[in-house]
Amino acid sequence: MTTRQLPSPTTTLAASTTEGGDETSTTAGPAPGRVHPDIVTGLVIIALCLAVWGVTLAFDDVPAAISTGMGPETFPRLVLGVIIALSCWLALTASNRCRPEIEAVHPMIYATAAALGGVMAAMAVFGIHGAVVASVIGIGRLWGERRLPLLATIAVGMSLSLHFAFVRGFGIGLPRGLLQTWLS
């Protein structure tokens, strides 16, 4: 068991952004014999941008009668050019920055991502109520909650609350699922 430790505001400010945070910490100076992660990140982003640039080549042709001004592909290409330039800058200046320590992905993150797929599958078949059960009981159990009656009670309570609050109260439709659509 470990307890949370927060960095000081002075160090946090240097790494802060608008209203979010990041998952990396930094160590001073480059470690010998390893490529700086920002170089790899910059190169991967450049490759992705070139792929997206390729997609812009496949945009439909614009009829000559309305082809005045910027074409549909011009603005996205302009933005892609900016991202590529910034990526080059990120990669080229990487050695000036501290090396971020990127921890290995915890196995529970992969398991949770897979569970999210399970929740989507449950929703496709059983609608929102299937998603609630899969989410509350499935992810709850996965994350270590062993009190099954408690999870089942929460799942039922949440399903009923969603139905009465959103469907009856606010008039907002919820996902129905194949089974419910087939039965009705």
Add this chain to the structure above:
Amino acid sequence: MDAFLAGMAILADPYMVGIILAGTVLGVIVGALPGLSGSTTAALLLPITITMSPVAGIAFLGAIYCAANFGGSITAILINTPGDPSASATAYDGYPMARRGEAGRALGMSTIASAIGGIFSVFVLIVAAPLLAKAAYSFGPPEYFALAIFGLSMLAAVGSSTGIKNLMVGAFGVLLATIGLDLMTGVDRFTFGVPELSEGLGLVPVLTGLFAISELLVQAGRLQIIPERLGLNAMKLPSMADYRKCAKAIGLSSVLGTFIGILPALGATTAALISYNETRRWSKYKDEFGKGSIEGIAGPEAANNAAVGGSMVPTLALGIPGSATTAIILAGLIVQGVRPGPHLFNEQPALLYAVFASMLASNLMYVVLGLFAAKLFARITLIPDAILWPGVLVFAIVGAYGPNQSLVDVWVMLGFGVIGYVMRRYGFSPAPLVMGLVLGTMVEETLKQSLLIFDHNWLLFFTRPIVVALFVVTALSVCAPWLARAIRGATKSARLRAAEK
């Protein structure tokens, strides 16, 4: 004056007071829950506001925004885990105070400082927003283009190492805004044959994915971390000596927080962190900071709540969001058929003053809630992650599906959850993406309109004084971190040379 009185009259309407109270209570609750920030909550609850009137919907979101910043300080002080990122500086002195058995005094100061900062900024909002709108009334597409570019450039102004990454994420957001039908030519862009994408990416699915789902994945990797919870015996109002000690910190931070909030893209978190450093710089008791200084709570708490009103100034007067949460409020206004900008002050002034009144009321309500129910709100942190986060997932699904009744939006939300997680893992904050996504459409539309006006002569941008001024400020804000570093380097080497002599 009539509009002002009509706006303030909502405070006499029991329904509106109920809506504001509900928003305030929800804001404090979710602000107190680690991982659930005001922006996530606003995104999750945005679909509910569709069923409300424009005034009620925006008052609800505004109340959540005001209260969430305060709510974050409860957990920052009691369990050393900021419920909202904007409370991260509060934990630095709040938690040591709680360990000394002064949690009640720390929370009392947090409540009062938050309220003073928040109320001060609402008054600035009431005065400054109409003035800014008046100034912007004559703006044409070129000026709006330059303004939107300036808003995006502010993403670079926070820290030299993250500035470039923020700009990249902001540009990625602008690129995402191009998905869908090009309005000038009718050509589908990046839709890959999915009809639901023709109208572009929905803001709500993207936001819930980026903030709620990515946070769920982050929390999955932190299940083994158990926070140490400290008890709260009773709330205690700060003494007169405390007020005297913190008056300068609260005053300075309220002004600083409001100013930082007004600048596009810089939100409450930046305001709190900068104010913490400035409070320490101007304090007579520098040695107490980090060990439980009450000024270290008063400064950031006044600043992060002052930034709320500040960030509403460009949002309402220009349609340029001041922070990620105001980007969501902006989306809420657009969903309600209200287009923020200078014209709003002429067309619907009562709506604007109603928003101001609701923010004022929310700031007063959480003082009462903070002083009398903080102990209750602190218990919210006892909800196990294994119960809390599956519930958040369900609300995220409902929030993403609700506006368009589309399963594609739920998949978009999950996709952006994974993208958000990967971004955070490699040191990219997801918040600038929201700014880019919101401003992207404005950038493209105003650029195209400007070029039509200028007959495709780009140089004519430089014949308009406001555009030139905004371009200069943009260049300065992009170069600011590097300029500051260069100046620091030159000063340091000059000092070294002087020492050698």
